[in-house]
Amino acid sequence: MAVISTVGKIKGYLTALRNVKTLRISRLFRKVHALALSIGLDKIGVLDFLDEPRNLDDVASFIGDVKRLDLLGELMEALANESVLVMQDGRYKVNRAEIDKLHAMRQSNMMFRSLEVLISGFEKILYELMVDVLRGAEFDFVSPEVATLFYIQNTSEVYNLAREVLLELGGGKSRLKGCSILDVGCGFGIEPSIILKFLDFDCRLICADFFTNVVDECMHYTIETDGQTKLLKDLENVEFAVLDPLIRKPFPIPDNYVDAAFCFQVIHWNHYPQELLNEIVRTLKSGGILMLATYMKRKEKVTVTDVLIKMMGGNRFYSEEEMKQFFEKAGLKKHTFFLSNFAVAIKTDANPRTAIIRRTSKTEAT
Numbered sequence: 001m002a003v004i005s006t007v008g009k010i011k012g013y014l015t016a017l018r019n020v021k022t023l024r025i026s027r028l029f030r031k032v033h034a035l036a037l038s039i040g041l042d043k044i045g046v047l048d049f050l051d052e053p054r055n056l057d058d059v060a061s062f063i064g065d066v067k068r069l070d071l072l073g074e075l076m077e078a079l080a081n082e083s084v085l086v087m088q089d090g091r092y093k094v095n096r097a098e099i100d101k102l103h104a105m106r107q108s109n110m111m112f113r114s115l116e117v118l119i120s121g122f123e124k125i126l127y128e129l130m131v132d133v134l135r136g137a138e139f140d141f142v143s144p145e146v147a148t149l150f151y152i153q154n155t156s157e158v159y160n161l162a163r164e165v166l167l168e169l170g171g172g173k174s175r176l177k178g179c180s181i182l183d184v185g186c187g188f189g190i191e192p193s194i195i196l197k198f199l200d201f202d203c204r205l206i207c208a209d210f211f212t213n214v215v216d217e218c219m220h221y222t223i224e225t226d227g228q229t230k231l232l233k234d235l236e237n238v239e240f241a242v243l244d245p246l247i248r249k250p251f252p253i254p255d256n257y258v259d260a261a262f263c264f265q266v267i268h269w270n271h272y273p274q275e276l277l278n279e280i281v282r283t284l285k286s287g288g289i290l291m292l293a294t295y296m297k298r299k300e301k302v303t304v305t306d307v308l309i310k311m312m313g314g315n316r317f318y319s320e321e322e323m324k325q326f327f328e329k330a331g332l333k334k335h336t337f338f339l340s341n342f343a344v345a346i347k348t349d350a351n352p353r354t355a356i357i358r359r360t361s362k363t364e365a366t
């Protein structure tokens, strides 16, 4: 597999990503998310309330009108797993020492600094959304609070670096130049622009997202090429597609159409991960490559990262084992996982199955 030959090349990227001393990247992400959620709880007075041990019902009554006791339970449990809360005899108490540690990391740690938008998002506005969600409100990626946060967050250096790592893992320029690439969940435009620049504009790119306004934003993203500033929509080698987030309708892309698919930080948002992957695989040519990035958990239990994404209308994260099963079922037989965050897989089926659009129920965490 081409991935093996790129190992040397990507070492630099991986070293940079490992610039996190002894902590694993995933653990650091969890720490950032634990801080964001605890800041949210602090803003609504729950942390002070937890200076005394309280049970889940006490916390729910304190917040008031909680309809999602399940989610509140997951939040408390996940924060206890990160030592932000201590649980004893069914009651939770705040661990101020751990919270102080997280605040100190916010000042000094590169990963925390690069995700500052998320942390300050919870500090300034998302704590309100947290309460609304616990009270039963529904949000999604294009809710203004969420979209604004990701509009900024998606330009972070960590994201940019990670996208390039994924392109290298997918075989880099030597494999991907000249290819047709489907960018599934392309976002607001930074990602397609990184793919295009990485490949010196030598590819045919389909920018696809699940919300018309995200695709519209992407179409109007500006990029420098040949000394000129152009809109993505005016580039001859770039097309756009709107996808159904419920995956009831097939992607508007023919079978066996693209050489590669790129799906970065998307699958955990969608409530139908298997159907989403099936659709991606349907559009891939035989031998085509999928490059996918999502945090892959060690265990299947709920983490702060799951809770955080649920608070913003997403679904959840998956363990590497679960991802392997999704891949296998979708017809991706050769797959390799890296750093608990990246996956590369090849479509090996010469006669691809028809994508499974049918489904009986949501594929959800619990």
Ligand SMILES: C[S@@+](CC[C@H](N)C(=O)[O-])C[C@H]1O[C@@H](n2cnc3c(N)ncnc32)[C@H](O)[C@@H]1O
Residues within 6 Å of the ligand: 140, 141, 150, 154, 159, 184, 185, 186, 187, 188, 189, 190, 191, 209, 210, 211, 214, 245, 246, 263, 264, 265, 266, 269, 270, 271, 314
């Ligand atoms: C964090 S953004 C990543 C966007 C882009 N890949 C990037 O890195 O700039 C999350 C992406 O997931 C998509 N998304 C959100 N909710 C979704 C859903 N329910 N189904 C499928 N995609 C969804 C968003 O439209 C967005 O493109």
